[in-house]
Amino acid sequence: MAKALEGLPPNPSGSHRLARATRSVLEDARERVAVELGVAPGAVLFTSGGTEACNLALRMGSRPRKISSIEHVAVRDAAGEHVELAVGGDGVLDVARAIEQIEDGDLVSVMAANNETGVLQPLRALSDGLGALRDGVVLHSDAVGSGWCQPLAETASICQVVSIAAHKLGGPAGSGAVIVTGDVAPAPMVVGGGQERGLRAGTQDVAGALGLACALELASADRRSGAIDAMGERRDGLEKLLGDLDGVAITARGAPRLESHLHLTIEGVRSDELLFLLDEAGLCASAGAACASGASRPSRVLEAMGMGESRARGALRLSLSPLTSDEEIEQAGVIIAGAIAQLRR
Amino acid sequence: MADLSTVKVLVAMSGGVDSSVAASLLVDQGHDVSGVTLKLWGGPSDAGCCSVQDVLDAARVADQLGIDHHVFDLTDAFDRHVVEPFVAAHLAGRTPNPCVECNRHLKFDHLLAASRRLGFDLLATGHHARVVHAAEGPELHRGRDVAKDQSYVLAMLGPSQLASLVLPVGELSKQEVRRYATARHLRTSGKPDSQDLCFIQADEGRGGFLAARASLTPGSLIDAESGATVGEVTAVELVTVGQRRGLGVDVHGRRRVAVAVSPSEARVLVAPQDEALVDEVVLDEESETWTAAPLDDGASVLVQLRAHGVVTRAQLAAARGPGRSLVLEESIAPVAPGQTAAIYSAEDPTLVLGSAVVAHAIRSKVTLALEQT
Numbered sequence: 001m002a003k004a005l006e007g008l009p010p011n012p013s014g015s016h017r018l019a020r021a022t023r024s025v026l027e028d029a030r031e032r033v034a035v036e037l038g039v040a041p042g043a044v045l046f047t048s049g050g051t052e053a054c055n056l057a058l059r060m061g062s063r064p065r066k067i068s069s070i071e072h073v074a075v076r077d078a079a080g081e082h083v084e085l086a087v088g089g090d091g092v093l094d095v096a097r098a099i100e101q102i103e104d105g106d107l108v109s110v111m112a113a114n115n116e117t118g119v120l121q122p123l124r125a126l127s128d129g130l131g132a133l134r135d136g137v138v139l140h141s142d143a144v145g146s147g148w149c150q151p152l153a154e155t156a157s158i159c160q161v162v163s164i165a166a167h168k169l170g171g172p173a174g175s176g177a178v179i180v181t182g183d184v185a186p187a188p189m190v191v192g193g194g195q196e197r198g199l200r201a202g203t204q205d206v207a208g209a210l211g212l213a214c215a216l217e218l219a220s221a222d223r224r225s226g227a228i229d230a231m232g233e234r235r236d237g238l239e240k241l242l243g244d245l246d247g248v249a250i251t252a253r254g255a256p257r258l259e260s261h262l263h264l265t266i267e268g269v270r271s272d273e274l275l276f277l278l279d280e281a282g283l284c285a286s287a288g289a290a291c292a293s294g295a296s297r298p299s300r301v302l303e304a305m306g307m308g309e310s311r312a313r314g315a316l317r318l319s320l321s322p323l324t325s326d327e328e329i330e331q332a333g334v335i336i337a338g339a340i341a342q343l344r345r
Numbered sequence: 346m347a348d349l350s351t352v353k354v355l356v357a358m359s360g361g362v363d364s365s366v367a368a369s370l371l372v373d374q375g376h377d378v379s380g381v382t383l384k385l386w387g388g389p390s391d392a393g394c395c396s397v398q399d400v401l402d403a404a405r406v407a408d409q410l411g412i413d414h415h416v417f418d419l420t421d422a423f424d425r426h427v428v429e430p431f432v433a434a435h436l437a438g439r440t441p442n443p444c445v446e447c448n449r450h451l452k453f454d455h456l457l458a459a460s461r462r463l464g465f466d467l468l469a470t471g472h473h474a475r476v477v478h479a480a481e482g483p484e485l486h487r488g489r490d491v492a493k494d495q496s497y498v499l500a501m502l503g504p505s506q507l508a509s510l511v512l513p514v515g516e517l518s519k520q521e522v523r524r525y526a527t528a529r530h531l532r533t534s535g536k537p538d539s540q541d542l543c544f545i546q547a548d549e550g551r552g553g554f555l556a557a558r559a560s561l562t563p564g565s566l567i568d569a570e571s572g573a574t575v576g577e578v579t580a581v582e583l584v585t586v587g588q589r590r591g592l593g594v595d596v597h598g599r600r601r602v603a604v605a606v607s608p609s610e611a612r613v614l615v616a617p618q619d620e621a622l623v624d625e626v627v628l629d630e631e632s633e634t635w636t637a638a639p640l641d642d643g644a645s646v647l648v649q650l651r652a653h654g655v656v657t658r659a660q661l662a663a664a665r666g667p668g669r670s671l672v673l674e675e676s677i678a679p680v681a682p683g684q685t686a687a688i689y690s691a692e693d694p695t696l697v698l699g700s701a702v703v704a705h706a707i708r709s710k711v712t713l714a715l716e717q718t
Contacts, residue, residue: 270459272415272416272417272418273417273459273462273463275415276381276415276463277463279413279415280413298418298421309421313421342462342463342464343462343463345462
């Protein structure tokens, strides 16, 4: 990123040759993102990350909002008044019920994969199931959490609007995009200089945009090379190991999930205490969605899946990367089992 | 006490200056220190959404000290042990002390137990009070800074809790605490002291908080001697026994004070202040706690009935009904049911002996006509 911008001014807007050179880096990034998503370059609007992308995506005038009950808080809060589309106990959207609820003119938001459980959502089945209604509905998918494991071009081929973020792909934080195809357009969120089709004014973060493009390409390479499949096998190994422990339940075990995610609940253990011990042992994990204070709060996602609060209080969310090694998986198993034993003593 | 250089200490860091300095002092002393901030209240607060700023301040101080910092979400336990009883007590005409209940159930029960599970030897807080390890066992004393002393809200601690407790700032004055924090460039050095209940916003107040959770009862102010109605209140539950504000004066120009609050009867009994003084405090049965061995009837003690209230000499005695009483040597203004009585030693006025929750206070010499109804 630094190399591509060496000697160039930060601002891509301007008529002189140096500004044009910076703009060329930005537009190169836009084209590369567009290739990864299988859309036209004009469909790619750079944002400051996933939350901003989701906020922009949901600015669709007076269309009634119907969102899944497991959406990220960015979508839920940006949606304002909305109707929830339920998920089953396995964390998968209940497509049949959703189709009954969705009406012509709705803005529907269903994430590509849940950020806590990793459960993949049946976007294709939902889109197909809408039948004739499909044309009158705007379908948005928050794909922020799924990009490493899942081809985003598939998501973009189903949904008119898709939100993505670089940091979930190993890229820089503070860079994302909303992909808008078809004849829909969100209302401008930030006004001023008319950048990003006038929908998101302000000098673009060229380095961030380039980082997003690189991250998407590297994620695709990981999928092609089999690194993602290998990660899934390691996840399955850890899942087997932990799932055999007394009082441990793997969340959404039977559902299709991202290869990077392992979510479990542990009876008789509080997440915050478990995380304390895991952190002390050098294992970085989380319990659900952390709020700004860093406190792990009882998860709305687990609640939406019908899980009781006491079980949800013992949630543990582990994320793998393609770089996670067999040794690390083995160590993680030992550390987690030891911490659970200590807390139950 | 164990050799502190080899023990692990968990410091409860609120994001205020006292607990920041407590953590820093323990680090200075070479202990193995970790910080934890409790997220207690899940609703809106004046400190921002879930007190994010306080948590960030605590985390930043921990960073500066080079210690680990974690956040524990105890909102469920806080609701159960502090907020719900707070609401229920007001509906029953009592005035609870939520800070004492938070210390009792959250900090020195839940958190202390968690610290032991996590392998810590000691728990530290930033309270202005002192734990003195005497030959007979740990003692709880008032903080050196009389104006900031917080022993009142710790008076419910028992011997096993005190044995695991460190209160590093109890030896310092507030001025010394701030000077220390400033010298160390701790972010919290200039933060104002917290004044109000952490779960109630200034603009809604106690009334708004309760009104959002229960329907409040409009009622009458009744003269306790004559039975005459002398005024109205919009919510009986918001009147506290001992309150003078808003209750007016009698025909002789004497200020009225609330002597009994009864939401179920939609009334508040009032009396002129000089006729309302109480000289016996009846304690809730089974609410007594002792820092060492329980005291017997007849024991002479000092009692304090408000966080920064006056101290009165008293004798422990069997009450006329169930439970025990503190018979006061001199009469004092009415005391609200639900408040904490902190009990100190008559021989050593800084030494905390125990605590109890006030059931009600009575006057042995005069009985107002309506009090018996």
